[in-house]
Amino acid sequence: xxxxxxxxxxxxxxxxxxxxxxxxxxxxxxxxxxxxxxxxxxxxxxxxxxxxxxxxxxxxxxxxxxxxxxxxxxxxxxxxxxxxxxxxxxxxxxxxxxxxxxxxxxxxxxxxxxxxxxxxxxxxxxxxxxxxxxxxxxxxxxxxxxxxxxxxxxxxxxxxxxx
Numbered sequence: 431x432x433x434x435x436x437x438x439x440x441x442x443x444x445x446x447x448x449x450x451x452x453x454x455x456x457x458x459x460x461x462x463x464x465x466x467x468x469x470x471x472x473x474x475x476x477x478x479x480x481x482x483x484x485x486x487x488x489x490x491x492x493x494x495x496x497x498x499x500x501x502x503x504x505x506x507x508x509x510x511x512x513x514x515x516x517x518x519x520x521x522x523x524x525x526x527x528x529x530x531x532x533x534x535x536x537x538x539x540x541x542x543x544x545x546x547x548x549x550x551x552x553x554x555x556x557x558x559x560x561x562x563x564x565x566x567x568x569x570x571x572x573x574x575x576x577x578x579x580x581x582x583x584x585x586x587x588x589x590x591x592x593x
Contacts, residue, residue, distance in 0.1 A: 452517050452533050454510045456540050457491055459563050463593040466495070466570075468586065476500070480590070493521075508533070508542075517542070529556065546578050553578035566592045 466478040478497035485492045495504035504523040511518050517533025519542050531542035536559070543557035554576055561569045572586040 451515070452510070452535055452540070456510075456517060456533065456535070457508060459540075459568065460560070461491065464590045465593050466497075466588045466590055468588045478502075479593070495523075531558070543579075552576045555579045557582075 460482045461484055462482055464480045464482070466480050468476050470476050476497065476499065478495060480496070481494040483492050483494075484490070489509060491506075491508040493504070493506040493508070495502075495506075497503075502524055504521060506519050506521040508517060508519040510516075517531075519529075519531040519533065521527070521529040521531065529544055531544055533540065533542050535541065540560045540563075541557050544555055547554045554574065555578060556572065556574050557579075559571045559573060561571065568590050570588040570590055571584050572588075573582045574585050575582050
């Protein structure tokens, strides 16, 4: 009986861990045309459009973020890397910013996170978290940490609605 309980425990643990791993479909919810809305630091409501397409035989997710009122454009390419069994994303924008992200699941939410960067003795990490995902909406948070992910601060929160 004790061996059976141990076996059941091992199977449950392996299922729980596996359920948290990203797979080929982790970011499928994101594909589509979206209106993005947020409140800026001055309390003004801002809007942008974000078109997400599957390209290259459906293997790559391409993002087209456009905030016309602030003349900001961002592009990303996300792919499930079958060599490492993880998601990777390259992001660039009109500010000359480049980010390399690795995708995972944290607390049930899809996440893209940067590698730690040592800046002036602080270990900086950024991540974007997709929460409250439905067919027609989700919440997106851009978060930063100055202590290698021990504490996080929300830097930008966007409400997405499908167009």
